[in-house]
Amino acid sequence: MANTPAPALELRDGDADELDQLLRSTTTSAGLARRARIVVLAADGMANTRISEAVGTSVPTVLKWRSRYLQDGLDGLLDAERTGRPRYLNHADVVSATLMPPPRKYGVTHWSSRLLAGHLGIGNATVARAWREYGVQPWRSGTFKFSTGACQVFCVSRSSVRVRGDGRFVRDRPSITVRERVSSSW
Incomplete structure (x- = not known):
């Protein structure tokens, strides 16, 4: 039938x-x-x-x-695990590039995701994901304005991964310190 x-x-x-x-x-x-x-x-x-x-x-x-x-x-x-290419770019590298002032040729005081992405040759969504992961907000006026007369050299220590008491992995945020202040010859 x-x-x-x-x-x-x-x-x-x-x-x-x-x-x-x-x-x-x-x-x-x-x-x-x-x-x-x-x-x-x-x-x-x-x-x-x-x-x-x-x-x-x-x-x-x-x-x-x-x-x-x-x-x-x-x-x-439930959703099955997705296959795909693993991430080849370390988000800590994007954050450390964010902490460097933009080149004078750009004429800006802080990075935007599109500007940094173009500078690094990656996608702006990748930059935004890295910023979100590390809690970086360069558009905030009080925290990320660079002087156009001098530049600061920053040190970003790599984040470490530790295991919480419940067995879940936690990524510690990198520590950001000013190592030296160097006068710029822009």
Whole structure:
């Protein structure tokens, strides 16, 4: 018989409550909520085409999440680890470049993310991520204005990684110190 709906999905013990919590939570990511909704509708016996229409996905997507739930349970609904190229740029290097005054040719007193990115030959989003990671805010007027008559040489110690009591890794912020003040010949 053609186009018969798939049999209702059998939920594991306790999963119905957890799926309901995922659907009701305001902090659940949209993707995880969609997957949970697919599983709940499949457990109610709804056909895959109806599920895809209700959720706004394709039928192969519904089939994928049904099978992932059958295989791995709720853990199968979580995002898988993403592959990709590891970071090749150390954010501490970007921060140390930020602490150096911009060259006089730019005619500015502090770096912007786009200006520093162009100077270093990297993307401005990379600069912004490094600043956010280390809490650097060069646009703040009280903290990052460089004198155009003299430059300061800064020392940025590399950040260290330590393990907290709960087993999580914590990156310590680098310490920033003024090592010497040198007159500039700009």
